[in-house]
Amino acid sequence: MARSCPHQPPVPSPVERARATVLRAGGATLLVDPHAGAGAGDGGRVVPVLHHVPASGAATLQFPADHPLVALTRVHEYVPAMLELTDSTPLPVRQPVRGLVWIAGRVRLLPARVARRAALRIAAEATDERLLDVGHSDVLLRMDPGSVVLSDAEGTGTFTPAQVAAAPHDPLVTSxxxxxxxxxxxxxxxxxxxxxxxxxxxxxxxxxxxxxxxxxxxxxxxxxxxxxxxxxxxxxxxxxxxxxxxxxxxxxxxxxxxxxxxxxxxxxxxx
Missing domain, CATH: 3.20.180.10 (PNP-oxidase-like)
Known part of the structure; x- marks a missing residue:
């Protein structure tokens, strides 16, 4: 991503930018230990079918029920992982990445009944036909976040999930x-x-x-x-x-x- 010129006008605080990036990011990749048997051939990187990340960073991630990572969560209740969120410009530019957020924590498998309720809540915010597969061919994983790291054109910062959730909300984040x-x-x-x-x-x-x-x-x-x-x-x-x-x-x-x-x-x- 391009870096801003020095002596810029005022910008939102780092934690406010972290919150906005979490809510706006369109790309999500889960990074797990490649030796943990999670089926991640690219350096431990796996891409969920669908992701939903609230400001707290407690992400809900949809995966096929037969995915190796899901099998790993059935053996180990909590699997250490890091979620990488990418915020990209809506316009075609040479360097489209505006910001990155990494959420470190643990993922766990949601019970079927809890997953169905979670899918309904997500669908109420943004209808997505892929959610119809939850409870059938797909399952939901939940990330319990431990820390949040931001890197964007204005700088970097490290925060707790509670700090990000409590940060001021930018009224333009969705529009x-x-x-x-x-x-x-x-x-x-x-x-x-x-x-x-x-x-x-x-x-x-x-x-x-x-x-x-x-x-x-x-x-x-x-x-x-x-x-x-x-x-x-x-x-x-x-x-x-x-x-x-x-x-x-x-x-x-x-x-x-x-x-x-x-x-x-x-x-x-x-x-």
Whole structure:
């Protein structure tokens, strides 16, 4: 992942960023001892069929019932493991990874009745037909977390699960990526306006600008050049509490009138 330039505007605290990364991460890989017989041929790395990770890090992981890791949990009640969560940009860029979180702990097999209830709770948040296999061809494992480590463009940090669960919630954590993709796809005028905040060395015809990440305090842009990738963070005038405020702040930074960007405002407001 690209590292941000020094002397950046204010950013959310490391523990707040860890919470947001846990909730937003789309990729999950479980790392177990390759000599433990868990069927992990790639250095002990196994990928669950489905993962659901709350802010506490107590992940629920779906695996085929005949998976070697499941067999291992039937022999050993608790299996030491580390869950790697990858937060990637919704846009195609050369270095798509925005942040990584590693949750160290132990995994255990959920009893069938508990697994069915857990599957129903997960489905209530986000419907996924793969959950229909729980209790039939698939089972659920639960990770009991012990520690959480963050690495992103702003820095690193190590936390307890309780600290991450208690961290402030970013109001854009679930909607920000969709907003960024829409901004890049349909609002070139806003991007052109935002480009005026780039350092002079990055403002040249050969550079490609992408909206990379957004949080309550600001927007991060990725500039791809023939000399490498560079991240530039733009601060909002005040913390945003909703997508409507986000649209107003981005227009302010771009110095584009509301009338010229009414569509992005309506999309950000969910209308």
């Amino acid at each position: 920000g990526d969709e907003w960024l993709a829409h901004l890049a796809r349909a609002h070139g005028s806003l991007l052109t306006g935002l480009a005026r905040h780039l350092p002079p060395s990055l403002r040249h015809p050969g550079a490609t600008l992408h909206p990379l990440a957004v949080d309550r305090l600001g927007l991060r842009l990725r500039v791809e050049t023939d000399r490498g990738d560079h991240d530039v963070r733009l601060a909002f005038a005040a913390p945003v509490a909703c997508s409507r405020m986000l649209g107003a702040e981005v227009r302010r930074l771009a110095e584009v009138s509301p009338a010229a960007t009414g569509a992005v405002h309506r999309r950000a407001a969910g209308r």
